[in-house]
Amino acid sequence: MAQRESWATRTGFILAAVGSAVGLGNIWRFPYQVGEQGGAGFLFIYLLLIVGIGFPVILVEFVVGRNTERNPVGALKRIGSGAWTKIGWVFVTAGFVILSYYSVVAGWTLRYVLLGLQGNYTADGALDQFLGAASGMDAVVLHAIFMAAVIAIVALGIERGIELSVKLMVPAIIIISVGLAAYAFTLDGATEAYAYYLSPNFSTIASNWTTILPAAAAQAFFTLSLGMGVMITYASYLGEDRNLAEDAGIIAVLDTFIAFTAGLIAFPILFAAGIEPGASGPALIFVSLAAAFAELPFGGLLGAIFFGTVAIAALSSAISIMEVVVSYLIDERGIGRVPATAALGVAMFLVGTPAALDLVFIDLYDGFANSILLMLGGLLLSIFVGWIVPDLALEEISKGIRNVGSLGSTWLWFVRIPVVLALIVLVALNAWEYFGFLTGDFADWLNTNL
Numbered sequence: 001m002a003q004r005e006s007w008a009t010r011t012g013f014i015l016a017a018v019g020s021a022v023g024l025g026n027i028w029r030f031p032y033q034v035g036e037q038g039g040a041g042f043l044f045i046y047l048l049l050i051v052g053i054g055f056p057v058i059l060v061e062f063v064v065g066r067n068t069e070r071n072p073v074g075a076l077k078r079i080g081s082g083a084w085t086k087i088g089w090v091f092v093t094a095g096f097v098i099l100s101y102y103s104v105v106a107g108w109t110l111r112y113v114l115l116g117l118q119g120n121y122t123a124d125g126a127l128d129q130f131l132g133a134a135s136g137m138d139a140v141v142l143h144a145i146f147m148a149a150v151i152a153i154v155a156l157g158i159e160r161g162i163e164l165s166v167k168l169m170v171p172a173i174i175i176i177s178v179g180l181a182a183y184a185f186t187l188d189g190a191t192e193a194y195a196y197y198l199s200p201n202f203s204t205i206a207s208n209w210t211t212i213l214p215a216a217a218a219q220a221f222f223t224l225s226l227g228m229g230v231m232i233t234y235a236s237y238l239g240e241d242r243n244l245a246e247d248a249g250i251i252a253v254l255d256t257f258i259a260f261t262a263g264l265i266a267f268p269i270l271f272a273a274g275i276e277p278g279a280s281g282p283a284l285i286f287v288s289l290a291a292a293f294a295e296l297p298f299g300g301l302l303g304a305i306f307f308g309t310v311a312i313a314a315l316s317s318a319i320s321i322m323e324v325v326v327s328y329l330i331d332e333r334g335i336g337r338v339p340a341t342a343a344l345g346v347a348m349f350l351v352g353t354p355a356a357l358d359l360v361f362i363d364l365y366d367g368f369a370n371s372i373l374l375m376l377g378g379l380l381l382s383i384f385v386g387w388i389v390p391d392l393a394l395e396e397i398s399k400g401i402r403n404v405g406s407l408g409s410t411w412l413w414f415v416r417i418p419v420v421l422a423l424i425v426l427v428a429l430n431a432w433e434y435f436g437f438l439t440g441d442f443a444d445w446l447n448t449n450l
């Protein structure tokens with residue numbers, strides 16, 4: 001086998017992992033989940049789950065990736081046996097489905113950059129504008145353009161493509177988001193928005209936990225790029241001198257910071273424009289923010305900057321999803337990087353096209369891949385690492401840490417029992433929700449359209 005590629009610098013790895021984590025999940029998905037689940041209560045549970053499940057599971061993926069130096073499928077073949085070697089398929093399938101619709105949503109952001117630059121946001125017609133932009137031939141074309149960009153970057157390879165691009169993108173995202181949040185702070189709606197977003201009502205959490213909890217967990221997995229082997233793949237290019245726990249901490253903190261900041265941007269703007277954050281679903285940042293931007297001074301330009309930032313963040317995440325599936329074809333099937341990337345990109349484009357024609361497919365794909373497959377992948381991998389290869393995991397996590405103390409064993413215990421038990425409950429709750437969607441909204445859609 002040829003010499004495997006590796007990261008040129010440590011910062012390259014961190015930036016790539018942060019670039020993967022920070023994306024539509026933080027800026028598109030997070031605010032509408034907060035809105036759907038009623039505000040601060042969701043934020044509170046979400047933060048708990050990032051610390052309690054997200055952080056330990058990043059480490060689960062890191063130890064597997066660095067130890068095996070393989071793509072997710074190859075990694076499990078190397079250290080697992082029997083049925084365990086099949087977990088990688090959950091990852092590759094999830095990645096394939098997620099990127100196919102992720103690219104559609106990223107296409108919407110490109111559209112909103114153009115609308116902003118043309119000064120075309122409207123307050124009254126915001127929903128119609130969104131529906132026009134979100135489904136139809138334009139959406140398909142923008143989906144194609146975004147996918148082509150992903151193919152181009154991933155085809156260039158780890159060092160030249162991914163590492164270089166995130167070195168520019170991640171700092172840009174941080175600077176622009178903080179600037180917009182500071183702007184939002186000066187708006188009239190800010191006080192009310194902060195109350196909605198930041199002070200949780202515990203009795204609401206208690207009575208709605210069966211929906212808040214699984215939604216928050218799915219969001220935590222999605223936003224940290226977990227359960228799909230991204231962190232396995234990226235850590236597979238990493239040297240043994242790195243402190244995995246420290247890197248995982250940096251990634252989780254930065255990702256959470258950007259999602260939190262997206263809320264600080266979105267909610268004051270919504271409240272200032274008198275828009276209820278609750279009911280818009282996946283359209284939230286598009287419909288509501290465009291309507292809000294239309295009312296604000298320099299709104300077109302501000303909006304173009306905002307959606308441009310989202311598009312950049314989406315690109316750095318999309319390349320990580322593509323890299324998982326591509327690294328599988330390279331390592332396991334001996335296919336060259338360029339043909340593997342091109343073929344996958346075209347296939348994902350085709351699978352995603354229905355989502356660019358009808359919004360119901362966004363829910364169909366997102367509910368399946370994000371809320372079920374990612375958490376299932378995380379659950380299976382946690383069982384594998386915690387119960388089947390604990391010695392290897394302990395040894396791997398202590399490499400590169402000078403003073404491990406009880407960190408390794410505490411982490412392992414945590415993964416074995418609380419994380420695994422919580423994930424079993426959460427996957428079940430999400431599967432139940434999805435079943436409701438399939439037999440409800442989706443069945444209705446099929447009845448009216450077929």
Ligand code: PHE
Nearest residue numbers: 021023024025026222223225
């Ligand atoms: N974390 C990315 C985001 O927040 C999405 C993603 C999910 C990327 C799973 C890779 C794997 O947008």
